[in-house]
Amino acid sequence: MDTFRRHLHSARIALPAVAAILLAACGSSSSAGSGLGTGDLLVGVLAPFSGPDANLGPAYYAACLAAQPEINNHGAVGGRKISCQKFDTRGEPADATPAASQMVASNSNLMAVVGCTSDEASAVAPIVDRAHIPMFCMTGQSEFNKTKLQYFHRLVPADIFDAYAMVGWVQYGPNHPTWNKVALVFGDDIGSQSFVQPATNALQHFGKTVKNFPIHLGASSFRTEVTSMLAFQPDVIFTEALGSAGTYLGEVKELNGGKTIPFVGTSATIDPAWFKDVTSTISVDDVVNNYRGVDLGYTFSGTAYDEFNANLQAAAATFADAPKYKQRGSTLHLYDGIIMTALAMLATNSADPKVYNSKIKEIANGVSGATDVHTYKEGMDAINAGKSIRYVGAGGQNNFDEYNNSQSGYILVKYDAQGGEVQVAMLTTAQTKALSDAGGI
């Protein structure tokens, strides 16, 4: 009997202790509040992986897969490893909305979201913002130029700046004859047509003749549209036509006596999928000789880029196409976005997005006296040493404005025969201002 009482007494003492330990353990697994918590963290890649823009999602997924070892192999985020998960929007708001809702509802360990293209950003950004998850969106839509969404970040310029840079090719680009007549060939959707007005304004300001020839992206043929465009006898075509450029330019060549007209592409055309699409109909030589493009001023070199590239090559074990995105601007930027988010969590010692979100901008822009860091490890070491940091990543310096839009200068580029980007010139600050003033938007 005494033995039983002793056991009962021991249990009365032990049970609350066990309960306390269990509660403590549960508490530490929570990601809310102060402390970095425990358990894996998730980066949601919210983008089209099927549908007409299925080529976009993989570029963003590659960014996440490259960031994953960069963070996980260097202590992770306070020991919490990150993983990447695809959430397919199919490039349609109707599919994107439930995908985004499901993503935020089912994953309490979501640390950041990357992707959200122009196809679905308007639909998904408010959902992600309401969930207080930092997001890095690849949209050029002007509605985000002065967004009120606090968790929205954009590391690429608005489409209008792409349009100005394309006009920059006409005005300042080297090694081409004078182009006086410009045909604008963009999709007839709102997003694609956002290039048209600023380009038209700027070109007309410089005395050029411009005509808009919208096309319905995804159509199986554009021969009537091409015939109409050829009747205009343009010197150069401005285009993007994601998913339809191959068909359109193939039909241009076919109906133009086998000759390709010079064409200038947006920064989105610096993309392996676009290169493959176009070279599948017109030849690689045609693209090398007639294509001009614009892009943000990447160096594709330096510590940050080398680290990114090494991680991207390693990501081929998970995603065989990953190395193809080594010169894709969006892949570089989203990689940087994930690294900056992880560093912001370290710097605030918090897994609560309400705490670390504002730190992302500080780490991107830097504060007075901040130490420049180029890798996650450099950033972590500097933070542990009590320093303020500025992350200058694979995509170069960032400069977020009050609306979390980051801008940088443009370069004029071409393709080489392997689909690699070749820088031809850089637009100077004065040229950029002249173009922007000419556009007047």
Added chain:
Amino acid sequence: MSILIAAFGFGLVSASVIALAAVGFTMQFGITNMINLAYGEVMIASAYVAYYVDQRGVSIWIAMLIGAAFGAVFSFLINRLIYAPFQRKGTALLGMVIVSLAVSLMIANIMLPIVGYFAVSYNERFSTLLRFGALALTVNQIAIFALAGAIMVAIHALLRYTRLGKAMRATAANPALARNCGIPTQRVIDAVWLITGALCGLAGVVAALDSDSFTISSGAGFLITALAAAVLGGAGQPYGAMIGAVVIGLITEMSAAVWSPDYKQVVAFAILVVVMVLRPQGLLARRGAAAAAG
């Protein structure tokens, strides 16, 4: 004026492509009572089969036959393994539409990791451009036009003058009565799936050849135009589908020339809506007839 003539030529080529797809689609529905929303995906799968054959140095015209054979076998198997068991259980027409939608999504998602998301094109995508005044057509386009014409004549001959065609029409009109009259309806239905599947495969390769390049996502676009032509002509009516294809093919191109490419889909589908309001059974079908192909 010259742009109108050019658009007329392009419209005829588009009509040829649409007709090949729409006739197969509408025959499937008319005879087997199956609205097969996986049709577009079978088209694109056949186009990829022809692509892989073409990449091995085989002429696209031979590859086209292989694509058609693939479409025939694939469609036959889809019916035998998926649709027929549901139909035997008495699944309603709407339920079968959902099943076919599921099959469509399954095919698309199974194909994606296999073929990738990059655009591809056939080796013979370019051919000599011939000009007849303002009309400009390539040799490939003229061949597509001739091929579609020959296939339409063959379909007409099949339905009108062969025992199989008559059995198909009888099965479409009243399957139970046809069976009681000694027609082996199951074999007839199998033959329908093989023939319409071959048309589907052929249409996929032709559409992919005509559009210079194609991707995994092209199937949805193919289905929409085939569906529109079939509905416009009268569901289940092969001749109606041919007329529907000509109307949609010509209107989309001509409206792009006259107004703006922005409106070419709008105009085509506005006409479809108007016809549906004025003549719900379509241009050729008798009211309520989902049968009597031909």
